[in-house]
Amino acid sequence: MLRGDARSWLRMSEPTALAVGVFDGMHSGHRAVLGALCRRAGEQGLIPGVVTFDPHPLAVVAPDRAPAMLTDVEQRIELLGGLGIELVAVVAFDAATRNWSAAEFAVGLLADTLAARVVLAGEDFRFGRDRSGDVAALRLLGESHGFETVVLPLVDGGRPASSRALRAMIAAGEVGAVAAELERPHEVRGTARRHGAGLVAQIPPGRALPAPGTYAALVGRDAGEALPAAVDVDGGVGVRLLGADPGFDGAEFRVRFVARIPADASDSAIRVALGRQGS
Incomplete structure (x- = not known):
């Protein structure tokens, strides 16, 4: 996979089909968009790629409204690779990139640098300084700079799929339902530290x-x-x-939440809960 900072990306020599968004969580709506992207790329002989943002734009623009993240950027890149994405350009969202004009983003990055021929975006996609660009503006810029704009709703079986809904479910402890929607358990990553007879996971701030x-x-x-x-x-x-502890102390590790259980659940009951989720 090609991956890197969008700001220092070398001009692509092969044409691409791109999806643009944060893609936090990689829920069913995201997977539908990325599936459509890969199909379109295959039909037209294009490299399927994603332009994503880290941190979440709200963490810079309105920190008090920044959401707890379902995935960190490394998780997103791994998940994207598993869905057939061959290129991930990460826009490091900061004071400089937030001031890119709509044309700087769509033409300078997507068309000129990443050689986009097709750009897929959600129907509520906004881009450029002060969210000045919308899908209509993206379509107009594409028509004059060589890429087609495809707008797709984030839906699953006719109902909207959203990272916001997943965050609410996680905050309510509904991790089994979240796993069913994501087709995998919700995962957080951090550092393991020995604490008495067990471990404490030191999780970076801002995670769900x-x-x-x-x-x-x-x-x-x-x-x-x-x-x-x-x-x-x-x-x-x-x-x-x-x-037995295989030596987690000080290691980077992952915690995958499978099911909520009573505080006094026995080891055998925990294993049953884990096995039931995997069946």
């Missing part, structure tokens, strides 16, 4: 954590490691492994 409570979870240092654990969320994230 479930409601206070106890959860059956899978933890590991990478996607291939999934050890059963009970995880307590209450101002912090405490992890009790059901088996």
Whole structure:
């Protein structure tokens, strides 16, 4: 996969089909858009790519309204790769990039640098300084600079799919329903630290954590490691492994929330909850 900072990207020599957005969570609406993108790219011999933003634009423009993030940028890139995306250009959203005009973004970045021939965007997509550009402006800029604009609604079976709805479900502790929507458990990443007989996961600020409570979870240092654990969320994230600790202390690791469970759930009940989610 080609990946990097959009601001320092070298001019593409091969044409692309691009989707633009934060893509936080990679929910069913996102997956529908990216599936359409990959199909269009395959039909037209284009490289399927995504332009995304880190941090979330609201973290710069209106920090008090910035959402808790479902995924960090590395998770997003991994998930995008798993969906067939071959290029990810990350716009480091800061004081400079927030002041790009609509033309600087659409023409300077999408058309000239990333060689876009097709651009897919959600129907509510806004871009450029003070959100001055909308999909109508994107379509006009594309017509004069060589790319087609395709506008797709983020829907799943006729109902809107949104990261906001997923954040609300996570905040309510409904991690099983979230896993069903995402087709994977909600995951947070941080650093494991030894704490008494268990571990504490030090999670970077701004991540979406479930409601206070106890959860059956899978933890590991990478996607291939999934050890059963009970995880307590209450101002912090405490992890009790059901088996031997393989040496997590100080390691970067992942916590995947599978199901909410009673605080006094036995190890066998936790394993049942984990197995039921995987069935």
